[in-house]
Amino acid sequence: MTKTWTAASAVTAALALWAVNADAREPGQYPPLSDYFSPAAPAPTAPDADGFITRWLLLEPISKPNPTNTVFTRSYVREELSPATYPGDFAKVESDGQRVNGLQWHALDSRLWDVKLFNFAQALDKPKYGVVFWAVTVIDVPEEMAGVRLAVGSNSASRWWLNGEEVAGLYDDRRMVMDDVLSDRLTLKAGRNVIRGAIINGPGLSDFCLRFLDADGQPIRNLAIDIK
Amino acid sequence: MPKHTLLTKLSLAPLAASLLAFAAPASAQLAGDVFIHDPSTLTYSDGKWYTFGTRGGGLSSEDGWTWEDGAVRPGGGVAPDTIKIGDRYYVSWAVGGGGMSGGHASDVKIMWTRSLDPNSPDFEFHEIGTIASSDGYENHDAIDPAFLYQDGRLWLSYGTYFGSIRMIELDPATGLRLAGNEPVEIAIDMEATALMYRDGWYYLLGTHGTCCDGPNSTYNIRVGRSRSPTGPYVDNMGQPLLRGGGKLVATSHDRMIGAGHFGLIDLGDDIQKFSLHYEADMERSGRSVLAIEPLLWRDGWPVAGENVRPGTYQIQSQRSGNALQLQTDFVRIPFDARAAWMAGPDAPIVTVPAQTLPDVEAGWADGPVRVDLSAYMVRPNQHWTITPAPEAGGWFGAPYYRITVEGTERTLAATDNREVAAMPAAADDDSQLWRIDQLIDGTYRITPKRYADEGLAMVAIGTSTPSLVPFDAGSDAGRWQFKLP
Numbered sequence: 001m002t003k004t005w006t007a008a009s010a011v012t013a014a015l016a017l018w019a020v021n022a023d024a025r026e027p028g029q030y031p032p033l034s035d036y037f038s039p040a041a042p043a044p045t046a047p048d049a050d051g052f053i054t055r056w057l058l059l060e061p062i063s064k065p066n067p068t069n070t071v072f073t074r075s076y077v078r079e080e081l082s083p084a085t086y087p088g089d090f091a092k093v094e095s096d097g098q099r100v101n102g103l104q105w106h107a108l109d110s111r112l113w114d115v116k117l118f119n120f121a122q123a124l125d126k127p128k129y130g131v132v133f134w135a136v137t138v139i140d141v142p143e144e145m146a147g148v149r150l151a152v153g154s155n156s157a158s159r160w161w162l163n164g165e166e167v168a169g170l171y172d173d174r175r176m177v178m179d180d181v182l183s184d185r186l187t188l189k190a191g192r193n194v195i196r197g198a199i200i201n202g203p204g205l206s207d208f209c210l211r212f213l214d215a216d217g218q219p220i221r222n223l224a225i226d227i228k
Numbered sequence: 229m230p231k232h233t234l235l236t237k238l239s240l241a242p243l244a245a246s247l248l249a250f251a252a253p254a255s256a257q258l259a260g261d262v263f264i265h266d267p268s269t270l271t272y273s274d275g276k277w278y279t280f281g282t283r284g285g286g287l288s289s290e291d292g293w294t295w296e297d298g299a300v301r302p303g304g305g306v307a308p309d310t311i312k313i314g315d316r317y318y319v320s321w322a323v324g325g326g327g328m329s330g331g332h333a334s335d336v337k338i339m340w341t342r343s344l345d346p347n348s349p350d351f352e353f354h355e356i357g358t359i360a361s362s363d364g365y366e367n368h369d370a371i372d373p374a375f376l377y378q379d380g381r382l383w384l385s386y387g388t389y390f391g392s393i394r395m396i397e398l399d400p401a402t403g404l405r406l407a408g409n410e411p412v413e414i415a416i417d418m419e420a421t422a423l424m425y426r427d428g429w430y431y432l433l434g435t436h437g438t439c440c441d442g443p444n445s446t447y448n449i450r451v452g453r454s455r456s457p458t459g460p461y462v463d464n465m466g467q468p469l470l471r472g473g474g475k476l477v478a479t480s481h482d483r484m485i486g487a488g489h490f491g492l493i494d495l496g497d498d499i500q501k502f503s504l505h506y507e508a509d510m511e512r513s514g515r516s517v518l519a520i521e522p523l524l525w526r527d528g529w530p531v532a533g534e535n536v537r538p539g540t541y542q543i544q545s546q547r548s549g550n551a552l553q554l555q556t557d558f559v560r561i562p563f564d565a566r567a568a569w570m571a572g573p574d575a576p577i578v579t580v581p582a583q584t585l586p587d588v589e590a591g592w593a594d595g596p597v598r599v600d601l602s603a604y605m606v607r608p609n610q611h612w613t614i615t616p617a618p619e620a621g622g623w624f625g626a627p628y629y630r631i632t633v634e635g636t637e638r639t640l641a642a643t644d645n646r647e648v649a650a651m652p653a654a655a656d657d658d659s660q661l662w663r664i665d666q667l668i669d670g671t672y673r674i675t676p677k678r679y680a681d682e683g684l685a686m687v688a689i690g691t692s693t694p695s696l697v698p699f700d701a702g703s704d705a706g707r708w709q710f711k712l713p
Contacts, residue, residue, distance in 0.1 A: 070558070070560070073557040073558050074555065074556070074557050074558075075557050149689070151690060153691075170692075171558075172558045172602065173558075173603075177691045179689075179690045179691060180690055180691045180692050180693075181600070181690055181691075181692050181693050182689050182690040182693040182695070184645060184647055184695075185645065185646075217689065217697075
């Protein structure tokens with residue numbers, strides 16, 4: 001971030017602050033978590049009718065003050081959202097209820113096609129603006145699938161890894177759009193595949209959506225999603 | 229058709245097989261042997277495209293860009309047309325007529341062969357006979373035949389501006405005129421007609437103006453349409469072609485003068501082009517040359533399109549409206565937002581300079597850099613310079629192009645894994661060569677030469693992600709616009 005940003009951000013920051021102050025309801029008045037999520041069921045689930053993956057382990061938001069989306073440059077996001085900044089062991093899948101740095105992982109099924117991170121944070125009475133979310137899920141693939149693409153949209157910038165390899169990045173000023181950014185062609189190995197993402201929110205209604213598309217651009221649905 | 233006769237009168241050298249091969253001038257569309265008058269509709273046979281012209285002979289090409297002399301059409305005469313039905317290539321042409329010293333007595337003849345390739349064992353023309361005539365006294369000149377095979381029926385238009393254009397129906401099994409068929413008059417003031425069918429409309433195209441005077445030829449291509457092959461044909465103003473109507477399709481442009489003798493080339497995937505001749509290519513001695521140009525459809529009417537012109541553009545995705553860009557850090561333009569918000573009515577007005585390449589280039593990564601699609605912000609990483617590369621060849625009237633970030637050597641390339649990236653410098657191989665073909669809606673398809681044989685094109689597979697995947701004409705994802713910055 002530069003001095004020029006500092007000057008420009010003053011107005012935006014003031015507007016964002018006004019928005020936060022104007023939203024002065026008590027926690028109990030916000031829509032409850034159950035409006036958007038249910039606890040992850042014991043049995044594996046499948047992608048929804050359009051292939052969107054709705055079961056995720058979500059970490060409570062990490063404070064990362066940013067009053068605007070326009071500072072989320074590629075360099076900044078790659079530095080701040082990386083395996084090095086992951087709160088835990090990047091090679092492991094955490095479990096529901098596990099805590100790290102005072103923040104808790106929640107295993108949830110989204111009731112919608114997208115994952116409402118803003119409402120997740122708000123319902124838990126956690127910071128909503130200027131935060132980083134981490135999300136993890138595990139898919140079981142019946143047989144190796146080549147030529148597949150991960151398709152993701154996020155509000156705001158985000159980075160995504162498959163089995164530890166970076167496959168997609170969404171930078172700069174982002175709103176969530178389905179199939180916004182697609183990975184290069186990749187191979188889902190037979191069996192367990194881990195998807196991990198980090199999303200940074202400025203002043204927005206943070207959320208994300210993710211699915212896999214086959215070589216013809218059609219959603220892949222024959223996946224078993226679990227987060228154990 | 230006066231052109232044949234005028235050519236004779238002016239003692240011009242015959243358009244014979246001895247023409248030398250010329251490299252394509254920078255402004256030209258095609259390379260090789262391109263000298264021809266009255267080219268027949270391009271027809272595919274044995275791995276090549278063929279077109280035949282007045283006086284006999286013709287040209288062939290494997291890619292629609294580089295043409296060579298040596299096609300063979302017996303019978304002499306003028307202005308042939310060709311169509312393939314079943315295993316037969318029918319060729320119709322005219323002998324006699326054309327006006328002036330040739331008079332107006334003429335015969336339209338027809339013959340067939342199973343191959344247009346003179347080296348093929350199936351290459352053997354069988355002359356059937358005469359299917360239409362003018363007697364030299366009537367207001368008609370039976371030359372310039374043009375085929376249309378639609379819904380199992382074979383139609384033939386012919387004639388010049390000496391009287392009327394006429395339509396007859398032939399037997400597609402024999403090529404002969406149907407018993408009892410009488411010619412129907414469908415237009416005046418035209419010659420070099422052509423026929424098309426699209427969405428329930430029959431289109432009659434023809435050339436207005438005068439040929440055969442090099443850069444002073446006034447030839448231009450017009451069109452009318454009808455629900456019936458026998459008319460009435462009217463133009464966009466409802467003016468009957470029998471009263472001189474005709475909507476403009478193609479005319480002179482740049483260094484090409486006198487557009488005539490339309491022939492449809494339907495390449496599939498919403499790419500249609502048309503062959504024509506220009507009476508004068510000012511870069512080729514003002515002689516008559518073959519040309520191929522994009523054909524667009526606007527509100528049910530065909531109109532000539534345009535190859536993308538050399539220059540610097542925003543390349544906009546028709547899918548998302550986002551612009552192709554080098555993936556770089558977004559760099560803010562210095563701006564005092566608070567002062568702007570608080571400015572009073574008497575605050576001085578100043579210009580804000582645009583962001584320039586020197587403002588940002590030092591921060592760009594070395595080596596290959598991926599590209600993506602984003603909101604157009606008039607930034608240096610979003611401006612692409614399109615440079616024709618005719619030395620690398622071309623495809624159906626358009627040369628290959630190189631696409632570079634303006635002011636840099638960073639060149640758009642098709643990568644080994646069939647993705648799109650900007651390479652730091654020019655390469656000698658095909659990876660940085662692109663076909664840019666205008667589609668019938670006026671947008672463009674961008675095809676990597678490297679993977680053209682696989683049918684791949686640059687496609688917006690996501691709102692912000694381009695890749696190389698099979699082109700789908702039913703989608704906007706593979707359509708692009710070149711917009712001036």
